Amino acid sequence: MTVPESDSAQIEVVRVFTDAAGRFGSPLGIVRHSAVANIDHQALAARVGQALTAVVYDPADGRVAMRIYTPAVELPFAGRPSIGAAWWLNEQLSPVKVIDVAAGPVEVALTDGLTWARARATWSPPFEFHQFEDAALIATLDSADFPGGQHYCWAWTDELRGAVRARMFAPGIGIPEDEATGAAAIALTALLTRGLHITQGQGSQIFTEWDSDGWARIGGRVVADHPIVI
Known part of the structure; x- marks a missing residue:
């Protein structure tokens, strides 16, 4: 016991x-x-x-x-x-x-x-993705807007370079907001099938690479x- x-x-x-x-x-x-x-x-x-x-x-x-x-x-x-x-x-x-x-x-x-780290994209938990056209709106979000589930809010800051602004809210697993989230970054990489440079939260930096066989690298x-x- x-x-x-x-x-x-x-x-x-x-x-x-x-x-x-x-x-x-x-x-x-x-x-x-x-x-x-x-x-x-x-x-x-x-x-x-x-x-x-x-x-x-x-x-x-x-x-x-x-x-x-x-x-x-x-x-x-x-x-x-x-x-x-x-x-x-x-x-x-x-x-x-x-x-x-x-x-x-x-x-x-x-x-x-x-x-x-190299992992399969399917290992990431399910996220509801919310794409914003205006990256400035990402900063205005509040965790109170997301009372349940797992949500990844993102917008391109430079689509050509794969640069993204993001925030993540996951009260469904006990995390009101996470400053930087690797599994969500992998899931977004799989959704877009390309490598990304993500700025999440206050200024955290996440790098990803996509493999066509369903694996992704996150750094x-x-x-x-x-x-x-x-």
């Missing part, structure tokens, strides 16, 4: 999809499975309070297992934990090439200051934030 809380687990926090100066990005809580093996992970994620918390197992032979939680539900895949955990493990001198999540194996790599910058102990 597991217990819902811990008074000694340290949660490492990183910010994923920052801009080139290390600003913005969405926080990700990361905790080693060995530190919370006897703890209810879903209750832990709710107590941590981040939009996403990743429970990372011990790496072996260049790959690692990971489970992903919002404050309300477990997810089979998400882009931010895949990128954030790959970067964090590399910083811990335990680099991996594959992260095994419930949806399947995610190939990861660090290249030229970006961390990349971003990661920085360490302050750890928390609960």
Whole structure:
């Protein structure tokens, strides 16, 4: 029987999809499975309070297992934990090439200051997409406008270059608004069948590439934030 809380687990926090100066990005809580093996992970994620918390197992032979939680539900895949955990493990001198999540194996790599993850577009949860003709309207949206479901609001800022302005609201999975959302970026990439440079939230940067066989790559910058102990 597991217990819902811990008074000694340290949660490492990183910010994923920052801009080139290390600003913005969405926080990700990361905790080693060995530190919370006897703890209810879903209750832990709710107590941590981040939009996403990743429970990372011990790496072996260049790959690692990971489970992903919002404050309300477990997810089979998400882009931010895949990128954030790959970067964090590399910083811990335990680099991996594959992260095994419930949806399947995610190939990861660090290249030229970006961390990349390759995943199937069908692994992304369902989003309702709202395209705006005027990108300036994206900034005027309010989370109260989206009381349920999962919504990705976007507009071209330079269609020729694949530049997009976006925001994401997902109260259906316990996230009123997410500053930067990897899975939604992958889903939009699949919808448009092209690589994108997405500016989401206050200024987070997400890069994507599309493969015609249904796979997409998503990349971003990661920085360490302050750890928390609960």
